[in-house]
Amino acid sequence: MFGPNWPNNGEIDIIEGVNRQVDNGMSLHTSANCQIPNLASAQLGTLNTGQCDSSFNYNSGCGITAQAGQHTYGSDFNSHGGGVYATEWTSDHIKIWFFPRYAIPHDILRGKPNPNSWSKPQAFFQGSSSCNIDTHFANHNLVFDTTFCGDWAGGVWSSDGVCSEGGTLTCQQFVAGRPEIFRDAFWLVNSVKVYQQKNYPPTDASSPYSNVTTSALNDNISLTSPPPSSTSLKAPGSDAPRSSSWQTSWTTGSSSPTKRAA
Template identity: 30%
Template sequence: PAPAPAPSTTAAPPPPPTTSAARTPPRNTTTPRPTPPHDQCTEHPGKSYRLDWRSVGKTFFDDWSFMQTDFNNGAVDYLTREDAIADKVVEAHETHAILRTGSRSSKRYKRNSAKLRSNRAWTYMLMAMKFSHTPWGCGLWPAFWTHAPGWRWPEGGELDILEYVNDFPSQTSFHTGAKNKCTMDGGVVNMPYCQPMPDLNGMNYDCTTRYPKQLGCAPNKLPLWSPYEWAHNPSVIAVQWTERFIKVFVIPERDIPADLESDDPYPDGWDRWLVAWYPFALSNERRPGTCANPGKVMEPQNLIININFCGDWAGKVWPFSGSCVNRVGPQFPLQCRAVDPLLDWGPNRSSDDCCTQFIVDEEGKYGADEYLRERAYFNMSWIKVYKPTD
């Protein structure tokens, strides 16, 4: 995924718990369910969904490809399936699957990890991942995102569902290219009396991406969770993508609705857990031409999960990561510097970089192996994709 601008490092408290009484009721196939009266801030198309694909249990990784490409100049060596299994970077069990960082690579200034891409791609879907832990800590750049196969980024679209570095909080963001430019209307994103969702990329909801000036759009509900909070709040993260909009939900494990548990999901009733909302079609209806082809802002999308290190984002912002700089790794700026790989192509950029020195820890003096073993892993119960029934 593309690097995002550095947000505030202030850790936000987790959202207040909701009671079990607030759970969505089981699906009633004979009586239409009304939209909850408090959910008047977004669209509710009334779609029904059926299970189309899932990763679960000991076959969790069977329908994924292990990619070796890194476009973010990270201190990472993405392993093949065979090598990832051998280094215990991936493990599949009856009840859960693990994706973690591994040992130091045989390639200098690199550490082993994995980058998984689903073998299937979808147009319009409801996707959900149940997790009990996500990676957190210094030098880490974990991401769960989507990408259009066969398209040159940002054409084809990209949705960053979960992405953060070091101690910066996670935010969702969306990128589209010049062929399908799209600017959302702030008045539609933020309906009167509704929870505000500011564009945290500062682009005034312009999703068209062309670095370094155009960063894509990032409407997010505040407060954001810190990496520590993501790692310690088991939840479901879900995405509803229709021909008109994208919604992102984060549902605490204690509140997972019965309709999702029974694989008969009804996301119209999930807005209490909404964290991001991309109203492409409504924006274009209010201001014609601003998002002229809302149903094509994304081509068919693969799911991608990876854990990167340092590079274009985590390494560059090291001095602004309060729990990292001069707390782990070498001392900044006396013993290292924060390298921006997009600007510095010098021969010593890896050996000089604070983040890379800590993550690779060639001499074992920073305790990176134990640090990462305790923090740097996804623990996933399942990932499921549902398709509309109509």
């Protein structure tokens, strides 16, 4: 997901990886002054770097690698039938979960997600005085993208001896000369569901979110949602604004999810 005037409105990479990667990478990319703390005990994944500023480290962003062996990406993801990625974006934090096909929470299946009842997320990006979430993230679009070569995949291509065939092929040569390799390089998505935090104390404690957009996908769909920082919500009978938040769940099939894959 990303906002206009990049990187000033931020980027949230929910599913991302390159080449033969097997564990999903999740990252944030922002303008200056966004540093994320390492909350190792509150997440399953491992923080690679807390610096989200896109002008540092060749725009690697602040990244978290999913817990190893959880079938979160690539051929392992495919062979286990895919699963559900869910993202919670609030003024306080951005969290990302992955649920394999056999362990999807019942509240997600019922369309009444309750992130407070779920296990630890794979990624927990905590906002703070070092990174104000509302300042750095706004007006995002949901994007599914497959990029051949590119800055990341192309940049690390030669380090993978299998893909580069011992360094004898560049990424561009491989893509141009091996079209059959990309037979299964597609997204198979059952649904995208967007929920907004209710603007009043929920009577059903298991459902703090109400559905905003549910769409069966086709080849031409474009889904745009307003950000949490753009909506000021008030409880009935109160003049006090309530912060809003968004929770997005993606139900993915057995395709290889990749944003910048070669």
